[in-house]
Amino acid sequence: MEVLSSAQMMEADxxxxxxxxxxSIVLMExxxxxxxxxxxxxxxxxDKIAVVVGKGNNGGDGLAVARHLINNGFSVDVILIYPPEDFKGDAKINYDxxxxxxxxxxxxxxNVEFDSYDVIFDAIFGTGLGKAVKGVAEQVIEKINFSRGFKIAVDIPSGLSGSSYEIFGKCVKADLTVTLARPKIVHVFxxxxxxxxxxxxxxxxxxxxxxSKVNPELFMLNYENLPLIYKREPDSxxxxxxxxxxxxxxxxxMxxxxxxxxxxxxxxxxxxxCAIFEDYYYYLSRYPEVMAYIVQGKDFYTLNEVNAIVDFVQDKDVLTIGCGMGRNHQIKEFLAELIDKTDHFTVIDADGLFHLDEILLEKLRYRAVLTPHIGEFARLLGVSKDEVLKDRINLAKEFAIKYGVVLVLKSADTIIATPDGLLFVVSNGVPALAKGGSGDCxxxxxxxxxxxxxxxxxxxxIGCFVMNVTASLLMEEKNEKCIKTTEVIENLYRGFNKIEAYQ
Ligand SMILES: NC(=O)C1=CN([C@@H]2O[C@H](COP(=O)(O)OP(=O)(O)OC[C@H]3O[C@@H](n4cnc5c(N)ncnc54)[C@H](O)[C@@H]3O)[C@@H](O)[C@H]2O)[C@@H](O)CC1
Ligand SMILES: [K+]
Structure with missing residues (x-):
């Protein structure tokens, strides 16, 4: 499903x-x-419901909701923040x-208090909010937040901008947001x-x-739009x-x-x-199905190992490089040579990302998936984590286009950016995955x-989605703090089953 900015939603409207x-009155209805x-x-x-309305069309939606509530026997107070003379267009029609x-x-x-209401509809501002809320509306938002009722935001919690994931002033903290037509950036990040x-x-x-007319480029991944998982032929x-x-x-x-x-x-x-140093071979004994390639070195990769590894991988399909690889200069030399001498599809994670520079990125063009978390991405870009956090959608997009890579910017709302400028957000992240090892998985x-x-x-x-689904299934049974990466891996089949059930 497309994720829109306020401006895109307004243009689609x-x-x-x-x-x-x-x-437009039909849309409002x-x-x-x-x-x-x-x-x-x-x-x-x-038992007692308040609809708090602003003067724009978000308020108009609220006024129309109030009518449906009354028609169905609910007891409703409509709280106007601005004088009714301010209503225009469809909002005025609904007011009249x-x-x-x-x-x-x-x-x-x-003197108006909100504590007597069981449900409060927040219809103060929607996609039309310009800047941070001040004055009376700010006071109302605070009072709503401090009240005990169940809070339903109409389209967007008032005080937030549909186009931004930043909280830049006072805003309603909703229990439920019913948004219209498409999710906006504010709902996803x-x-x-x-x-x-x-x-x-x-x-x-x-x-x-x-x-489509507004050229959406950001999409939310869900069960319905995930790529099809291949079924295996019986004779495969x-x-x-x-x-x-x-x-x-x-x-x-290791x-x-x-x-x-x-x-x-x-x-x-x-x-x-799995390439593994001889002294650490026993690490693989838990997983006999994984084959071992014994690396001649001792504790980390050096140029001495590169030719043998390049020979070994020649007829293989994919390289997954970087997990726990270490950061010293000799490892960088090894990695640079490995990337130079191979042309495989390559996944680069963790310390592998630490070593990337412009030259190596150029060699990975159109054949790599890079999986940095926010800190690793900040380092790749040479900016601070805060700078990445503030502008991560655009930075991910620009990076993927510039270097021709698929960038997976990992966080609770992982962004997948493609070389052709599309962005996919995987917003079903769960706290159980906030743990060392998740990235390796x-x-x-x-x-x-x-x-x-x-x-x-x-x-x-599929990779991002199946991990989140698997971890959330485990969270239903276990404490979110106590889920190991290896458990997530062992249970991947359940994540795949759930995804495949939708296909
Ligand atoms: N345009 C359409 O066709 C539809 C719009 N709908 C609703 O309309 C909303 C958008 O309506 P509007 O564009 O009228 O905008 P809003 O109702 O979100 O708010 C705009 C009003 O608030 C004022 N305002 C903006 N920033 C302010 C600030 N910082 N402090 C105080 N006042 C501020 C504006 O001057 C304007 O009067 C959507 O979120 C949705 O709820 C729906 O009815 C569906 C159809
Ligand atoms: K609202």
């Missing part, structure tokens, strides 16, 4: 109204009905209609996402063609599913490539080999999927 000819439907589903006390209903209008002043509570997207008759054999070679590890971090290799195996690679899964001939982008999409 405009196109629908002016070019397609659906009157559809919005109100959709929001009312979601309200009915909420299992909360509903609502005046004829048995509803109590309360003009907000500082942290920290703003935290203020939205549960997010439900309601169709209001904006046609897909109106959304291991040679059909590729060979992934994991090259990583150094003294103290578990990292082993977990990546195990994850590759569990993601379905026909064959997975993801790199291994993506490598294992590429081995099975998924495109780099599809492997990244």
């Amino acid at each position: 405009r196109y629908t109204i002016e070019e397609i000819g659906i009157p 559809n919005a109100a009905k959709g929001i009312f439907e979601e309200f009915l589903k909420c299992e909360v006390k509903k 209609i609502l005046k004829k209903y048995p509803v109590k209008f309360i003009q907000y002043d500082e 942290y920290p703003a996402k935290k203020m939205c509570g549960e997010v439900v997207v309601k169709d209001i008759s904006i046609p897909d063609s109106a959304v 054999h291991k040679g059909n599913f590729g060979h992934n070679v994991v090259i990583g590890g150094s003294k103290g971090k 578990g990292a490539p082993v977990m990546a290799a195990y994850a590759s195996l569990m993601a379905g690679a026909g064959l997975t080999t 993801l790199a291994g899964v993506i490598g294992g999927l590429i081995a099975q001939k998924y495109s780099l982008v599809d492997a990244a999409k």
Whole structure:
């Protein structure tokens, strides 16, 4: 599903109204009905309801919701923040209609309290908010947040901008946000996402063609739009599913490539080999299905090992490089030579990313998936983590285009950026994965999927999604703090099963 900015949503609205000819009042009515439907589903006390309205169309939606509430026997107070003379267009039409209903209008002043309401609809600002809220609206937002009622935000929690994930002033902290037509950036990315509570997207008759017209480039991955997981032919054999070679590890971090290799195996690679130093061979004994390539060195890779490894990987399909690899200069020399002398599809993670420079990135063009977390990406760009956090959507997009790589920028709202400028957000991240080892697992899964001939982008999409699904299934049974990476790997089959059940 497309994720839009406020400006894109407004343009899609405009196109629908002016070019397609659906009157805006119809869209507002559809919005109100959709929001009312979601309200009915909420299992909360509903004896006394407040609809808090601003003067724009978000307020207009609120006024129409109030009508549906009254029509269905609910007791409603409408709290106006601005004088009713300020209503224009569709909001005014809905105000004039609502005046004829048995509803109590309360003009907000500082004596108005919200604590008596079981449900509060926040219809103060939506996509039209310009800058940080000040004055009366700010006071109202604070009072709503301090009140005990269940808070339903109409379209966007008031005070946030649809186009940004930053919290730049006071904003409503909603329990439920019912957004219209498409999710906006605010609903999908942290920290703003935290203020939205549960997010439900309601169709209001904006046609897909109106959304296409605004050239969306950001998409939310969900079960419905995930790439198809291939079914295996009954006569298939291991040679059909590729060979992934994991090259990583150094003294103290030898578990990292082993977990990546195990994850590759569990993601379905026909064959997975883990390069491992002889002294640490025993690490692989838990996973006899993973094959070993014995590295001649001692504790870390040096140029001495490179030719033999290049020979070994020649007929293999994918390289997954970097997990636990270490950061000294000799390792960089090894990595540079390895990248130079191979032309495989390559997943680069962790310390592998640490060593990348312009020259190496150029050699990886159109054949690599890079999987940095925010800190690793900041380092790759030579900027601070804060700078990345503030502008991560654009930075990811520019990087993937500039270097022709698939960039997986890992966080609770992972962004997958493609060389052709598309962005996919994987917003089902779970705290159980906030743990060392998760990155190794993801790199291994993506490598294992590429081995099975998924495109780099599809492997990244499925890899990120299946890990999140698996971890969230485990969280239903275990404490989120106590889930090990190896458990996630062992349970990948459940994540795949759940995804495949939707396909
Ligand atoms: N345009 C359409 O066709 C539709 C719009 N809909 C609703 O309309 C909303 C957008 O409506 P609008 O564009 O009227 O905008 P909003 O209702 O979000 O708010 C805009 C109003 O707030 C004022 N404002 C902006 N920033 C402010 C600030 N910092 N402090 C105080 N006042 C500020 C503006 O002057 C304007 O009066 C959507 O979020 C959605 O809820 C829906 O009814 C569906 C259809
Ligand atoms: K709102």
